[in-house]
Amino acid sequence: TGSAVTGNGQCRCGVCKCQSNYTGDACECSLDISGCLRENAVCSGHGRCVCNRCHCAAGWLGTHCSHCAECRTPCEQHRDCAECKAFGTGPLRENCSVSCNQTTRVLSAPALDEKWCKMTAEDGSLLIYLVEKDQSGATTLTVNSQDGEQGESRRNRAERMAVEVTCVMV
Numbered sequence: 001t002g003s004a005v006t007g008n009g010q011c012r013c014g015v016c017k018c019q020s021n022y023t024g025d026a027c028e029c030s031l032d033i034s035g036c037l038r039e040n041a042v043c044s045g046h047g048r049c050v051c052n053r054c055h056c057a058a059g060w061l062g063t064h065c066s067h068c069a070e071c072r073t074p075c076e077q078h079r080d081c082a083e084c085k086a087f088g089t090g091p092l093r094e095n096c097s098v099s100c101n102q103t104t105r106v107l108s109a110p111a112l113d114e115k116w117c118k119m120t121a122e123d124g125s126l127l128i129y130l131v132e133k134d135q136s137g138a139t140t141l142t143v144n145s146q147d148g149e150q151g152e153s154r155r156n157r158a159e160r161m162a163v164e165v166t167c168v169m170v
Contacts (some may be wrong), residue, residue: 038064074131075117084141
């Protein structure tokens with residue numbers, strides 16, 4: 001009689017016959033891909049499924065290859081536009097209207113929660129804003145000017161109000 005191989009097949013005389021959903025020298029590799037699926041994509045489209053585990057392409061991390069090692073977070077991507085559109089400051093202040101082609105309107109300052117980005121502005125003050133995308137692909141940045149921030153001119157310009165910045169990302 002043959003011996004069981006990892007419980008997924010039988011070995012006889014050094015040759016293993018695996019169950020239908022397993023492969024490998026000792027039937028150790030599952031051909032199932034359910035462990036690699038995320039939102040109906042194998043390894044988030046950034047890797048390949050081997051033995052029911054994702055092997056990520058260069059630059060991608062995580063169990064489902066969904067984290068880009070070099071990519072900026074939405075907070076990082078929109079910080080400079082949030083700063084120049086709301087306060088006229090930051091690295092894009094000289095060409096803000098060209099670099100950040102958004103519509104701006106002033107709103108009452110909303111309540112803050114953990115979804116809000118909290119980053120340091122170019123002048124060292126705290127920049128707090130929310131990044132939201134709708135189904136059409138439009139991105140909305142709601143920038144909040146909080147009490148106690150540095151820079152009297154920033155407080156005056158923001159008038160302790162939030163500025164909503166909407167753009168369509170192409």
